[in-house]
Amino acid sequence: MSAITRPATIVMPAARRSLSWIVTDALTITWRNLLQVVRNPQLAVIDTITPIMFVLLFAFVFGGAIRVPGGDYISYLMPGIFVQTVVFGATGTAIGLAEDLQKGVVDRFRSLPMAFSAVLVGRTFSDALRNLYTVIVMTVVGYLIGFRFHGSLFDTALALALVVGFGYAISWLSANIGLLAKSAQAAQGAIFIPVFPLTFASSAFVPVQTMPSWLRPIAEANPVTVVVNAARGLVAGTPDTATVLGAVAWIVGITLVFAPIAMLVYRRRG
């Protein structure tokens, strides 16, 4: 305890901002966020159990009740569960950010000479990696109950990329809610207001044709429907280029709108 007067390791914080910090700081924050998940047994278990539960519940509860084109509900279902799960996963961005703000961790980050974008980029990136993990878990569980990718390796990779990419885009929407919320609980409540209609008024679990006529156009325009349909085509080995491009457009569009807004809100907040 008496060592402060002893010569200590000289640490010289770099005073000049460097462009490379944008990447290294974001990766440092990503490392920190993932470490939090790994170190928190509850979170780690939730991240693993939730996707397994979704796959099994939807497959066996709805599986017998819902008729789908072709009759193979599990193959129809899996892309829907993928997208629903990553969108739910993206709510973690709002909750995590609100928590860091509430605890004063963000204050510490902001008082350091780091890239100001890193807190948000690191948060959304680590949440995308968490989503990638849940998608892999779901794929494994799906394979055990008869799900198969019927497309090429490229189709399969593209399907997974669209799913995780869409979760990433929604993370930026989620980030805005996390930055504006007064607490983690408030963020959790608020983020589900857009997320529930987004996931369920879509083709994720039932064909849009089964919906009332007033809801059908809304569900068809819903980005979740577009991404789910694109993934379905890729999973079935019958990709539809226009739908895939539509999904990419939604992913890029949502990110380009909400990422800059989140950066602005983060910068202004004090």
Next chain:
Amino acid sequence: MSEPAILVEGLRKSYGSVQALRGIDLAVPGGTILGLLGPNGAGKTTAVRILATLLNPDGGQASVAGHDLVREADEVRAIIGLTGQYAAVDENLTGRENLELVGRLLHVGRMTARVRADELLEEFDLSDAARRPVRTYSGGMRRRLDLAASLVGHPAVLYLDEPTTGLDPRSRVTLWEIIARLVAAGTTILLTTQYLEEADRLADRIAVIDEGRVIAAGTSSELKDRLGEDVVELRVGDRSRVPEIMDLLRPLAAAEPRLDRETALMTIPVQHAAGMLAEFVRRIDATGVEVSELSLHRPSLDDVFLALTGRRTAPEASSADEPGVVRRKGGSSDRRQAA
């Protein structure tokens, strides 16, 4: 000889219609501690947030080691450390990982960050807990880790925003010792506190802040000359004889005695309480008036405020740390019976 490490001139900040800072001036010479003393809502935290570049001021100027806070924010961030009111450490990370994280964000390199983390853990008596998640730490350990995290980059200037609020007395003393050593090693510190005792013990100079303004500044002994060393609180059975008693005791007081008209509580600042108390009792005894309450205590923030502004702070100000306390106006108070 050189310019102050922290220089603040006419700093102003409003939140909507609420004026948090109404133009404050501060100058902290290098290697000294300035204690910013005030009740909740006085503007202490706002001042610290501006000085830590978390918040831009609406008006006025401030610089740290000659760097303008707004225009050279990154230069400022490289030389400051911040420990806020709540320990800003990650519950699920180990103590070591928390410190490494800060080192990496200071861009010192991964190896250096690790070495520096171990060094600080040893300094702060946390080596044994280094590999344990912070959620297993006690409150005092968390605050020490939080303070260590703000020291990773050897900051020349350190802000401590109510560093001991909510801590048990032993942890408080430990933290005080650490702070004293930091200053001895040349660090400049701005410390906010609600505890007069803390400012008194640590600070070279004290600025008393209220409603966004500095209402008094000076060394601890300068302030005490205005306030007295100790405070005697006295209440007598027969209210009608209070003025008489006040006149009787005035010659013994270090500063003008005060009377709370509602509760008839007399507050008398005195310089050397030990010998004085007997004299108090003797004089009152001679009048035949019955004493219903007599107590002696060190002046609290409350007494400072009473002396400087003629009103008390919020009842919680001397003990609790809840934000958003509404301050009662006027001298009336149904506060504590004895300190």
